[in-house]
Amino acid sequence: METSLSHGVTTPMVVVLCVMAFTMVMLMLDRIRSDVVALTALVALGLSHVIPTDRLFDGFAGNAVISVMATMVLGAGLERTGLLNRLSGWLLRRSRGSETRMVTLTCAIAGLISPTMQNPAVMALFLPVASRLSSRTGVTPARILLPLVSAVIMGGSLTMVGNSPLILLNDLLLSANRNIPSGVATLVPLKMFAPFPIGVALLIACLAYYRFFGNRLLREGEDKNVTPGRTESYFAETYGIDGEVFELTVAAESPLVGMAVGEVEKQPGAPLLLALRTGEESRLAPPGGNMLWVGSVIGMMGPREQVEAYAATHTLKLSSRLRQFGDLFNPALAGISEAVVPPTSRFIGKKLADIRLRSDKGISVLAINRAGQVHRADIRELALKAGDMLVLHGAWTQLAQAQRERDFVVVTDYPKEEQRPHKLRIALVIFAIALGLALTGEIPTTLALWAGAAGMLLAGVLNMDEAYNAISWKTVFLMACLIPIGAAMDNSGAADWLARGLLDLLPRHASVYLLQVVVALITVAFTLVISQVGATVVMVPMAINIAIAASGNPTAFALIVALAASNNLLLTSNPVIGMVVGPAGYKPLDLLRAGGWLTLIYLAVVLVMVNVMFR
Numbered sequence: 001m002e003t004s005l006s007h008g009v010t011t012p013m014v015v016v017l018c019v020m021a022f023t024m025v026m027l028m029l030d031r032i033r034s035d036v037v038a039l040t041a042l043v044a045l046g047l048s049h050v051i052p053t054d055r056l057f058d059g060f061a062g063n064a065v066i067s068v069m070a071t072m073v074l075g076a077g078l079e080r081t082g083l084l085n086r087l088s089g090w091l092l093r094r095s096r097g098s099e100t101r102m103v104t105l106t107c108a109i110a111g112l113i114s115p116t117m118q119n120p121a122v123m124a125l126f127l128p129v130a131s132r133l134s135s136r137t138g139v140t141p142a143r144i145l146l147p148l149v150s151a152v153i154m155g156g157s158l159t160m161v162g163n164s165p166l167i168l169l170n171d172l173l174l175s176a177n178r179n180i181p182s183g184v185a186t187l188v189p190l191k192m193f194a195p196f197p198i199g200v201a202l203l204i205a206c207l208a209y210y211r212f213f214g215n216r217l218l219r220e221g222e223d224k225n226v227t228p229g230r231t232e233s234y235f236a237e238t239y240g241i242d243g244e245v246f247e248l249t250v251a252a253e254s255p256l257v258g259m260a261v262g263e264v265e266k267q268p269g270a271p272l273l274l275a276l277r278t279g280e281e282s283r284l285a286p287p288g289g290n291m292l293w294v295g296s297v298i299g300m301m302g303p304r305e306q307v308e309a310y311a312a313t314h315t316l317k318l319s320s321r322l323r324q325f326g327d328l329f330n331p332a333l334a335g336i337s338e339a340v341v342p343p344t345s346r347f348i349g350k351k352l353a354d355i356r357l358r359s360d361k362g363i364s365v366l367a368i369n370r371a372g373q374v375h376r377a378d379i380r381e382l383a384l385k386a387g388d389m390l391v392l393h394g395a396w397t398q399l400a401q402a403q404r405e406r407d408f409v410v411v412t413d414y415p416k417e418e419q420r421p422h423k424l425r426i427a428l429v430i431f432a433i434a435l436g437l438a439l440t441g442e443i444p445t446t447l448a449l450w451a452g453a454a455g456m457l458l459a460g461v462l463n464m465d466e467a468y469n470a471i472s473w474k475t476v477f478l479m480a481c482l483i484p485i486g487a488a489m490d491n492s493g494a495a496d497w498l499a500r501g502l503l504d505l506l507p508r509h510a511s512v513y514l515l516q517v518v519v520a521l522i523t524v525a526f527t528l529v530i531s532q533v534g535a536t537v538v539m540v541p542m543a544i545n546i547a548i549a550a551s552g553n554p555t556a557f558a559l560i561v562a563l564a565a566s567n568n569l570l571l572t573s574n575p576v577i578g579m580v581v582g583p584a585g586y587k588p589l590d591l592l593r594a595g596g597w598l599t600l601i602y603l604a605v606v607l608v609m610v611n612v613m614f615r
Helices: 011-027 034-047 064-082 081-096 099-116 119-137 146-159 164-179 194-211 226-241 261-265 304-313 357-361 398-402 423-439 446-458 463-471 473-492 493-506 512-549 555-562 577-585 588-613
Strands: 244-250 272-278 281-285 297-302 316-318 334-340 363-370 371-374 391-396
Touching: 011 034, 011 473, 011 493, 011 512, 034 297, 034 473, 064 099, 064 119, 064 297, 064 316, 064 423, 064 463, 064 473, 081 099, 081 119, 081 334, 099 119, 099 146, 099 281, 119 146, 119 164, 119 512, 119 577, 146 194, 146 588, 164 473, 164 512, 164 555, 194 555, 194 588, 244 261, 244 363, 261 272, 297 304, 304 316, 304 423, 357 363, 357 398, 363 398, 363 512, 371 391, 446 463, 473 493, 493 512, 512 555, 555 588
Parallel strands: none
Antiparallel strands: 244 297, 244 316, 272 281, 272 297, 334 391, 363 371, 363 391
16 A cells, blocks of 8 residues: 655655666666666565566567567678678778768668667677778877767668667556546557657758868777777787788799799799689698699789789789689688787797698788787798787688697787678578568567567577577666666656656746757756666656646657657766777767757757657
8 A cells, every 4th residue: 555655755666766866877877887886786676565576577578679689680790791791891992082072971781770670789899990991091099999889880771670768768658658647649659660760850850060070070089909890900000911902813924833822922023922723622721832824813912003003914813802712812701811820839949830830720810929029031941939919811710720739829819700791691681671670560570579589599690599698687687777767757756746847947838849858958967877778768757747737649659769868978977988999089078069069959850850750
């Protein structure tokens, strides 16, 4: 039985408000892990009997949490195919040396991919892309990453599964129906692409902002070499290993016909020979004894001018793109790394020619750094010593296998999990089918997403263990444990009490538009200190009650909250912002200078578009 306190406040309302206050303070202080805080709040609600125990754990089976898990699995499937590694090469070609064009194209594509998976997952996929673009163009990460983050955040509003607040929204709308006053229409869940026009407007506003104004607010920043893609510039500066990979076909008149790979490598001015295709066989790190014949294709790395001169001198046909070695040189599959020879290595005292890394392991040694002195010429005859740093090129899988023998220790970070670029097309088809099913509305969005995840598992894009590893259980627990707070605020009457208190503070008969602005601003303020999910579960019930009291559209108010809860472009409390502060060297003032104006633009676009859609 409820005990009525002063001003209509009941005991359950006090309990809920105390739990909410505790949760907000703990999330703001960040002294305890956010998922632990959320679990503690859930337990407190259960022990106080504010929520019936048979409904306490509904969040774990809610559509929001299940959808998040599905998007994580789908995102992992696309990552395994190396899609974005290919994308970085395409962006470099299309940008044609223009920083503005490169940043705009990169942000547009990131924004269009963002609505299909969680924002942190998209940012994790695009960080190596941004790093690769930075290393190849000289544009510092500070001028790429903040526009990229902004596009990811705004592009997430294109669908109902692009970010956590929108994923939570439908569950919160359904929960609100249990306590909606008589005479008020039942709230209907929004369809998959319901916010699409708003997302398009936000993404266009973001691209225009950084194209015409925001780019002037971005400083050069520091290049900290912290992301994997920066290894290219590092190897160029440290070892003189730079340039691109080219395919050269041996013509009948070429003096290389009948020569061994080892002989070619000894030629003065020869680019690095990294791959060979003879007949139907292609391989990285061809052994020195392999012969070159008419029609053989060799993969050479070096500056374009050097490779073109070598091709002209030796009658080789230079291909405009990688036709035979595209998959072999995919950065997701192979690349350059450093490895140290430990004191226990069996390689000590042996020559590279005797170790046979090429023929036995499929790995080329490009250079040796010994006590600060770099050796690149005639290294096959150099006996190795403990502490030698080897510069290696080969497939990541081959590198991982060779490292297990402990004869060298790889010190460069590289993809240690199996990549499947040959599954790219099937993964894209499955992904498109899943989105198509969700778009038709014939089946629930959650089921459509999991149908896509199941398709990727059956097609071998992912295996089940990889799917389990793709799911961030911290995110799952955080969302599932916070959802009941929103339900408790609604069921106990706390949301209605807070809504009426807010209305009392505003001018009498305040317009619906003013109320929407106030709700949006409060949501943004909460988002900055208690996270997107926390702000959503606290504010959606309040916003619905404010709309009902002011004769507004509850769905429009709730959608404004969900969209405003994603509007954190200022602080690292947004996980996506936190991911780029280190690599780009951003300081709080940098975020405030560029993100402050965009925050206001975001709110203006959301308020205008929501009212256009729900007028």
